[in-house]
Amino acid sequence: MNVAVRRRETWAAVGFLSPWLIGFAVFMAGPMVASLVLSFTDYDVLTSTDFVGGENYRQLLADPKVRSSIANTLIYTALHVPVTMVVSLALAMLLARVGRRSAGFFRTIFYLPTITPKVAVGVLFLLLFNGQVGLVNSALGSVGIDGPNWTVDGPWIKPGLVLIGAWSLGSTVIIYLAALQNVPRDLYEAAEMDGASRWATFRAVTVPMISGALFFTLIINTIASLQTFDEVYTAFYGSANQQTYGNDAALFYVVYLFQQAFQFLHMGYASALAWLLFVIIVVITVVQVRLSRRFVYYENE
Amino acid sequence: MTAAPPAAPPAKRRRPHPWVLWTALAIAAVIFLYPFVWLVSASLKPRPQVFDNRLVPSDWAPENYTAIWTAAPVWTWLFNSVVVALAAAAAVTISSAIVAFGFAYFRFPGRNVLFALVVGTMMLPGAVTMIPTYLIWNELGLAATQVPLWAGNLFGSAFYIFLIRQFFLGLPRELFEAARVDGAGYWRLFWRIAVPLCRPALIVAFVFELRASWSDLLKPLIYLRDPALFTMPRGMKAILDQFGQAGEARWEIVLAGAVITTVPMIIAFFLCQRYFVEGVATQARKG
Numbered sequence: 381m382n383v384a385v386r387r388r389e390t391w392a393a394v395g396f397l398s399p400w401l402i403g404f405a406v407f408m409a410g411p412m413v414a415s416l417v418l419s420f421t422d423y424d425v426l427t428s429t430d431f432v433g434g435e436n437y438r439q440l441l442a443d444p445k446v447r448s449s450i451a452n453t454l455i456y457t458a459l460h461v462p463v464t465m466v467v468s469l470a471l472a473m474l475l476a477r478v479g480r481r482s483a484g485f486f487r488t489i490f491y492l493p494t495i496t497p498k499v500a501v502g503v504l505f506l507l508l509f510n511g512q513v514g515l516v517n518s519a520l521g522s523v524g525i526d527g528p529n530w531t532v533d534g535p536w537i538k539p540g541l542v543l544i545g546a547w548s549l550g551s552t553v554i555i556y557l558a559a560l561q562n563v564p565r566d567l568y569e570a571a572e573m574d575g576a577s578r579w580a581t582f583r584a585v586t587v588p589m590i591s592g593a594l595f596f597t598l599i600i601n602t603i604a605s606l607q608t609f610d611e612v613y614t615a616f617y618g619s620a621n622q623q624t625y626g627n628d629a630a631l632f633y634v635v636y637l638f639q640q641a642f643q644f645l646h647m648g649y650a651s652a653l654a655w656l657l658f659v660i661i662v663v664i665t666v667v668q669v670r671l672s673r674r675f676v677y678y679e680n681e
Numbered sequence: 682m683t684a685a686p687p688a689a690p691p692a693k694r695r696r697p698h699p700w701v702l703w704t705a706l707a708i709a710a711v712i713f714l715y716p717f718v719w720l721v722s723a724s725l726k727p728r729p730q731v732f733d734n735r736l737v738p739s740d741w742a743p744e745n746y747t748a749i750w751t752a753a754p755v756w757t758w759l760f761n762s763v764v765v766a767l768a769a770a771a772a773v774t775i776s777s778a779i780v781a782f783g784f785a786y787f788r789f790p791g792r793n794v795l796f797a798l799v800v801g802t803m804m805l806p807g808a809v810t811m812i813p814t815y816l817i818w819n820e821l822g823l824a825a826t827q828v829p830l831w832a833g834n835l836f837g838s839a840f841y842i843f844l845i846r847q848f849f850l851g852l853p854r855e856l857f858e859a860a861r862v863d864g865a866g867y868w869r870l871f872w873r874i875a876v877p878l879c880r881p882a883l884i885v886a887f888v889f890e891l892r893a894s895w896s897d898l899l900k901p902l903i904y905l906r907d908p909a910l911f912t913m914p915r916g917m918k919a920i921l922d923q924f925g926q927a928g929e930a931r932w933e934i935v936l937a938g939a940v941i942t943t944v945p946m947i948i949a950f951f952l953c954q955r956y957f958v959e960g961v962a963t964q965a966r967k968g
Contacts, residue, residue, distance in 0.1 A: 389787055392867045396783025399776045400799065403836020408802055411813035418812065425819075474706050482706075488954065489710045492717065495946045495957070497896035499914040500939040503921060504716050507723070507932070513732035515719055547716065554961040607806055610898040610914075618922040634808050634899075641812050642903050651812050658809040665804065 419652035424645045436652035446653070448628065449636040450660070452538065456632070457605040459542045464549045464601055465594065471549075472556035473586075487557065491550035502614025505544040506531055516543075531615065534629030541612065541630075545605075552597050559593035560586070588677040595672045599665060606661055609634040633657055720943075724936035731932050745933045746941075752924070752934055755941060757909060758916035761827065762895055762945075765912055769831035769894035774886045776834065777841035778879075782871045784842070785849035786857065796846075803839040807899075815903060829904045830912070831894065841886040844963050848882035849875055885960040888953045895946055917942045 394401075419436055423429045440446050471490060475483040493501070508515045509530035517527030530540035563586065571581040587594070609632065616630035617639075624643070637657065641650035723731050727742040749755055784796050818829040857870050865873070876883065901915035908919065920938040924931040950957060 390789040393783050393787035393789045393792075396779055396787070396867070396871070397795070399835065400780040400783075400837040400842065403776075403833070404798075404802070406817070407814060407833055407836060408805060408810060411810035411817075412805075414813035414816070415809060471709055474702060474709070477702055478706070486706050486710055487958070489713050491957070491961075492947065492950070493713060495892055495896075495950050496717075496943050497898075497914050497917075497946060499896070499898050499917045499921075500720075500943045503917070503925070503935060503939045504720060506925070507732070507936075508716060508719065510732070513734075515715075515734050518734050547713065551961045554958055558962040603804065603806065607808055610896070613902070614898065614918055614921065618918060620922045637808055637811075638899070638902070642815075647812050647816075654809045654812060658806060661804075661806050 415651040415654050418648050419655050421648040423648040423651075425647060426645065429648075432648070436649045439649065440652050440656060445628075445631060445636055446656075449631045449633045452629070452631055453606055453608065453633040456538050456541060456608065457602060459538065460545045460605050461598065461601045463542055463546050464552055465597060467546055468549045468552035468597070469556050469594075471553050472560055475553070475557050476560040483557065487550075487554060490553050493547045494550035496548070498610030499614045501544060501548065502611040505540065505611060506615050509540045509544070532627075534627075537616075537627065537629045541608075544611070552601065555593050555597055556590065559590040563589040591672075591676045595668075595676045598672065599668055602664060602668065603661055606657070606664070607634050608632050609638065613638070717943075720936060721940055724933065724940045726933065728931065728933050731936065742933065745937045749920070749934050749937045749941070752931075753916060753920055753938070754908065755913075755916065755938070758911050758913045759941070759945070761910060762913040765827055765830045766891050766894040769834050770887045770890040772831055772834035773838050773841055773890045774883050776837040777886060778845050778876060778883060779871070780837040781842045781845035781849055782875055785846045786867075786870065786875070799839050799842055801839075803843075811899075811903070818904070824904060825906050825910075827905070827910055827912075830897070830900050834890070838890075841890070844886060844960070845879060845882045847963070848879040852878055881956070881959070884953065885956045885963070888949065888956045889960045891949060892946060892957075895949075913942050913945075 420431060420433060421429050422432050422435075475486055478486070509517075511517060511527065511529030511532060514527075514530070516530065520527040528536040530536050567585050567589065568581065571585050576584065612630050612632050613635055616627040617635060618625060633653075634657070637650055637653045640646045640653060718736065719734070722736060722738055724745055725741055725743060726733070726735075726738040726745075727740050730738065730740060733739070780799075784792065784799075814829070814833070815824060818824045823829060823832075852875060856874055860870055860874060895912075896914060897912075898914045898918060901912045902918070905911055905915055908916070911919065917938050921935055923929065925935040
């Protein structure tokens with residue numbers, strides 16, 4: 381290719397890439413920098429803005445609500461992600477054993493909750509897990525268990541949310557099923573010939589062969605889980621009759637961030653919160669990537 | 682004790698009985714479907730019976746669905762949601778396809794680094810850019826309109842760029858070279874050759890974004906103040922605040938609202954099921 385053609389190609393490429401380049405500058409890189417700058421100010425939209433140095437970060441370290449929202453979010457994530465992964469894998473392994481048509485049928489059923497808007501999930505949570513009249517407790521009652529007040533009692537709110545969260549695991553099931561269907565049959569036949577037990581086969585064949593999918597769902601479910609907002613805000617926060625209500629046991633990080641930024645208009649402080657979230661997510665993701673390097677098997681390496 | 686007789690030859694592994702498999706799947710299916718059945722059923726019960734947890738209402742109250750129409754501007758909210766979701770989906774599909782073609786067809790210095798950056802932005806939490814993005818729309822005088830709900834999508838989105846690029850890369854290069862020889866410009870290569878051949882990928886992007894946009898609550902909470910502009914989920918939240926929770930305890934209205942919010946997505950899903958599944962499965966392949 382001669383130089384003139386190459387140059388023309390490069391300019392054409394820039395043309396095609398320009399939407400993303402502009403979007404990156406205006407809606408990603410710019411805002412990242414802007415929120416970092418804002419995090420050192422007392423910007424609140426209404427009054428004049430002053431540079432306050434590290435004041436927001438000092439305040440953030442001392443803010444008990446920051447601590448409790450981080451704890452709530454981490455506890456929820458630490459429960460939600462493994463539960464989702466284990467249940468999804470179990471369901472996907474069941475699906476991998478039935479014919480494709482039946483698998484498709486059940487897969488549809490498992491995926492339906494995932495496309496249900498989170499607002500509706502939040503409403504369902506309030507009603508199904510209601511301590512007095514909810515379906516969950518009446519089911520527990522029928523086997524003699526006195527169910528807790530899932531939607532009111534602080535310590536029970538997160539387990540309840542984990543359960544309703546597990547209802548929306550359809551995407552993870554689809555990802556695992558696709559991965560399981562790609563495991564070469566002869567590996568299982570070889571394992572069977574060697575007389576490997578089912579558990580040994582699972583550990584030595586299935587898990588390594590789908591480790592890429594496991595790793596991927598670990599990362600995306602964790603990142604999504606750390607930003608849980610819609611269903612929690614729906615169920616526990618809002619305003620009725622001119623009064624805002626909330627439940628501190630359900631104060632998730634992004635809920636608190638949203639409140640600070642858009643209800644109290646403490647945008648400088650909220651920007652510091654946003655950056656802290658970013659750092660937390662990066663650190664957790666990096667740790668996960670490091671750890672899983674040892675476990676993930678890549679066919680092409 | 683469930684162990685097999687010790688003398689059994691180890692070579693032939695016992696498979697679980699098919700009925701174990703089917704029972705487990707059936708139980709799981711019931712658990713996953715029951716909340717929908719409960720929701721629809723409860724939304725058709727008169728107020729005192731809403732929480733009786735009966736599968737079939739003992740008294741039917743279809744008037745809940747007429748009551749919600751007078752209690753809240755549901756048509757307006759549904760219409761807003763449809764407009765916003767279609768705009769968001771169309772915007773992200775077209776812009777992502779353009780960018781994806783830029784990455785798939787052209788060879789230019791720094792391409793791989795740039796593409797890695799695109800993929801990397803998938804990890805960027807939306808919450809971090811939320812405030813400055815709001816300030817941008819505020820500066821433009823659009824903060825209280827529906828524009829911020831979809832206009833950000835005009836600049837492509839990493840996941841869809843990735844997905845569509847995969848499809849473009851699968852097209853034989855000779856196709857484009859032949860067209861170049863015939864004097865076709867780059868835009869023509871994109872619009873007349875690449876796009877028609879990769880329609881499935883574009884539909885995947887479209888339906889995925891349609892769902893994401895329809896369900897979103899955070900952005901409508903941030904931007905929309907005027908109830909006449911609410912999307913259905915934002916309206917649903919308003920219904921919950923007014924008729925449930927600390928409000929008037931008319932849960933049958935809340936339930937009808939939840940059904941109305943959900944049903945369009947269920948319909949969309951059954952119409953485009955193949956594309957939803959394909960989209961999710963592709964997600965994994967990039968991992």
